[in-house]
Amino acid sequence: MPKITFIEHDGTVHTVEAEIGSTVMETAQRNDVTSIVAECGGSCTCATCVVHVDEKWSPVVGPPSAEEEDMLDFAFEVKPTSRLACQIKVTEALDGLVVYTPAYQGR
Amino acid sequence: MSEAIKTDVVIIGAGPVGLFAVFQLGLLDIKTHLVDILDKVGGQCAELYPEKPIYDIPAVPLITGHGLTEALMEQIKPFHPTFHLGEMVTTIEHLDAQNFRVTTDGGKVFETKAVVIAAGGGSFQPKRPPIAGIEPYENKSVHYAVRKMDAFRDKNLLIVGGGDSALDWTLNLQPVAKRLTLVHRRDDFRGAPANVGKMRALVAAGSMDLKIGQVCELEGAGGQLTGAHIKAADGTISRVEVDAMLPFFGLTMKLGPVANWGFDLKDELIPVDTGTFETSKPGLFAIGDINTYPGKMKLILSGFHEAALMAQRAHHYVHPEKRLVFQYTTSSTNLQKKLGVK
Numbered sequence: 001m002p003k004i005t006f007i008e009h010d011g012t013v014h015t016v017e018a019e020i021g022s023t024v025m026e027t028a029q030r031n032d033v034t035s036i037v038a039e040c041g042g043s044c045t046c047a048t049c050v051v052h053v054d055e056k057w058s059p060v061v062g063p064p065s066a067e068e069e070d071m072l073d074f075a076f077e078v079k080p081t082s083r084l085a086c087q088i089k090v091t092e093a094l095d096g097l098v099v100y101t102p103a104y105q106g107r
Numbered sequence: 108m109s110e111a112i113k114t115d116v117v118i119i120g121a122g123p124v125g126l127f128a129v130f131q132l133g134l135l136d137i138k139t140h141l142v143d144i145l146d147k148v149g150g151q152c153a154e155l156y157p158e159k160p161i162y163d164i165p166a167v168p169l170i171t172g173h174g175l176t177e178a179l180m181e182q183i184k185p186f187h188p189t190f191h192l193g194e195m196v197t198t199i200e201h202l203d204a205q206n207f208r209v210t211t212d213g214g215k216v217f218e219t220k221a222v223v224i225a226a227g228g229g230s231f232q233p234k235r236p237p238i239a240g241i242e243p244y245e246n247k248s249v250h251y252a253v254r255k256m257d258a259f260r261d262k263n264l265l266i267v268g269g270g271d272s273a274l275d276w277t278l279n280l281q282p283v284a285k286r287l288t289l290v291h292r293r294d295d296f297r298g299a300p301a302n303v304g305k306m307r308a309l310v311a312a313g314s315m316d317l318k319i320g321q322v323c324e325l326e327g328a329g330g331q332l333t334g335a336h337i338k339a340a341d342g343t344i345s346r347v348e349v350d351a352m353l354p355f356f357g358l359t360m361k362l363g364p365v366a367n368w369g370f371d372l373k374d375e376l377i378p379v380d381t382g383t384f385e386t387s388k389p390g391l392f393a394i395g396d397i398n399t400y401p402g403k404m405k406l407i408l409s410g411f412h413e414a415a416l417m418a419q420r421a422h423h424y425v426h427p428e429k430r431l432v433f434q435y436t437t438s439s440t441n442l443q444k445k446l447g448v449k
Binding site: 039040041043045046047048069070072073074075076077078080103104106107 | 151155156159228234235236237268269270291292293295297321340356357359360361
């Protein structure tokens, strides 16, 4: 299974296994990465599962869809590599992915 | 204070569970008023996932949040509930042994025999931007809603965001403000295209300013803003004169006033008895996502079950003199009359 590393704002590192076909948000929730709030449960309607994708990984993960980009307007301190974790599907290609979670998701 | 509205039960929250509570209470001749902070019914189904499919409503293989809300509204029509939307219940007090007084932030007062808290994850409230030191300015010169446009007359106004709220208020307040600046993180807007066009025309005519970036620092003293620093994507920082700021970053669920109603909350949830869905306070019920008990699952179907059992117990408070006879809608002419099908 691919491994994903979440680095939280306070420096806490979680390296966890991710199921192919699930999302990065679901992976975070299954592994108690609490800085991913995911208020809407993965519907791309709340912008509380923001991650800043590591710059090296950003081209692999790819850019947000138009719908997701709109939703990022409701997030804070958005960076060029920011994505909503619920919109990133886990694939074999993401083995080793590193994402940073923000200090505040809006709640 | 306005004159009290007298009713049998006040339901706090007009999400799916609050709506179905109207049905279950209605079958037992209990009249209801519902209060919801959103300007529409449906709760999370309307606010968070109106278009997303729900697959676990019994006997309904697939329905959207919007569809479920519509269907519930149709189902409860015979009971004529009264809705008070865009208002938040702030206090619940005992009036006497049999009655409660419920008040809203809109100044409404209810006198009721029981209260059903169906508040889900709490109340939807505006997201607060994480700008360092914003707190002292909130409700003084930083506002998350516009109550009176005149409050912004002849002021240097900063509106932040790119959605419909940000654009609507930009267009409405631009003629009133001394100078209006709209700040958005990208030069692309999710709001209605017609309004984006109008805003761009105002910018082109020099009647307002548009800055692409994110607010990174506030200036001012004693709650009064004087300026804001805006960081562009390339890292450059510019300053604008600001007397008032309106950030529009959508809504998030906060527990809100539920925290002040004297319940012994567990992880921001209200413990209930699973036979009656009554809280530790007689006459106050909690159903749906806001409650907790051993084995609780936050599912709409669980909330529906909770509403049915709650109604049985609420009947004791509303019609203490009447004996409750269990009946089925399939066969009871009495219930069918109430539903308007007989």
